[in-house]
Amino acid sequence: MTDIPRILKALKRRFPNPGAMELGDxxxxxxxxxxxxxxxxxxxxxxxxxxxxxxxxxxxxxxxxxxxxxxxxxxxxxxxxxxxxxxxxxxxxxxxxxxxxxxxxxxxxxxxxxxxxxxxxxxxxxxxxPSIAVDTHVHRVTNRLGWVKTKTPEKTETALLAIVPTKVMRLVNQVFVKLGRYVCLPGKPRCWTCPVQADCAFKKKNLVAPKDADAIVADAARREESLETSRLAVAYGKHRS
Ligand code: SF4
CATH class of the missing domain: 1.10.340.30 (Hypothetical protein; domain 2)
Known part of the structure; x- marks a missing residue:
């Protein structure tokens, strides 16, 4: 049986920042x-x-x-x-x-x-x-992982609400949006750098790292850092009311 809290916590260690639109109020x-x-x-x-x-x-x-x-x-x-x-x-x-x-x-x-x-x-x-925001990233990644077998984000939300423990629900959107954006891409996923590869049911895993793997990983880290800097400026910037 899938240990959902363990997987979500592993992903949170890799992607520790809040969602980009968690703007404080x-x-x-x-x-x-x-x-x-x-x-x-x-x-x-x-x-x-x-x-x-x-x-x-x-x-x-x-x-x-x-x-x-x-x-x-x-x-x-x-x-x-x-x-x-x-x-x-x-x-x-x-x-x-x-x-x-x-x-x-x-x-x-x-x-x-x-x-x-x-x-x-x-x-x-x-x-x-307790709620789960399902966008295209969350829908795609949770289907590839094998947590759900659904055709639409709406059905994914219903299915996830039934299996994800309440205390870790908030992590679902946070970590899967980032996993989907940087690693589990819509086309060819970067399974070679995926922290939950061993827990994933996707049959067409892409496990061979390309020659520019280091540059890809560094670029993703830079993009995430820049997003977080921008998020903090909006959430805690001088215009805060
Ligand atoms: S192993 Fe590959 S398909 Fe599975 S979640 Fe990770 S990146 Fe996506």
């Missing part, structure tokens, strides 16, 4: 995760200091026009749609929850632009509620 986190849909975390972390400087609170965001919000996020794809969503999200939070981010799945997924994945990140990171 519910307002920042819900905005960051909503903006990161189909956009690289690096791009989102780059624009967030300017966005939060202009709109340091949910209330400030709620009275901004869509054009004003668009002007702060126009470096990412679908920025007009995302600006409309942020505006609607902020207005709803002010009207219904006094400017706070709600703390249940049912309430969160009613906010414009917030799906189960975003809601699960907010619940796990900001409210300590």
């Amino acid at each position: 519910p307002y920042r986190t819900v905005v960051g995760v909503a903006l990161s849909a189909r956009t690289r975390d690096e791009q989102v972390l780059k624009l967030l200091p300017g966005l939060f400087a202009a709109f340091p609170t949910m209330k400030a965001l709620s009275v901004a026009t869509v054009a004003e919000i668009s002007g702060k996020i126009d470096t990412i794809g679908m920025f007009r749609q995302k600006a409309r969503n942020l505006s609607g999200l902020a207005k709803l939070c002010v009207e219904r929850y006094g400017g706070l981010v709600p703390s249940t799945m049912e309430e969160l997924v009613e906010l414009p632009g917030v799906g189960r994945k975003t809601a699960s990140v907010v619940l796990a990171c900001c409210f300590g509620t």
Whole structure:
């Protein structure tokens, strides 16, 4: 039987940083995760200091026009749609929850632009509620490992909620997003540098390290360090409200 806590803890030792959008409070986190849909975390972390400087609170965001919000996020794809969503999200939070981010799945997924994945990140990171945010990385990696056999992220979430012990649920998104980004790539996985290779059921493992293996590993470490530096600047930077 798979020892899920042991595997998650082994991965946490390899990838100790929090998720890139764990931004310290519910307002920042819900905005960051909503903006990161189909956009690289690096791009989102780059624009967030300017966005939060202009709109340091949910209330400030709620009275901004869509054009004003668009002007702060126009470096990412679908920025007009995302600006409309942020505006609607902020207005709803002010009207219904006094400017706070709600703390249940049912309430969160009613906010414009917030799906189960975003809601699960907010619940796990900001409210300590057991939940598992499943994106394409988590879906792919947990299927390759053999933990689940599912066709969609939604089904993966349901399956994982049934098998992952509550006390380690929070680690699932943190470590599998990083494993998927740097090691268990969508095309050819880098099994030769995978810390959980011995626990993986994937039949087409890629175990031969390429000639530039050291450079690949160093590049991944640099990318992760840079992401963490950017995350800390947004979460604890001078614009914090
Ligand atoms: S051994 Fe390979 S396929 Fe399995 S989790 Fe690691 S990188 Fe992915």
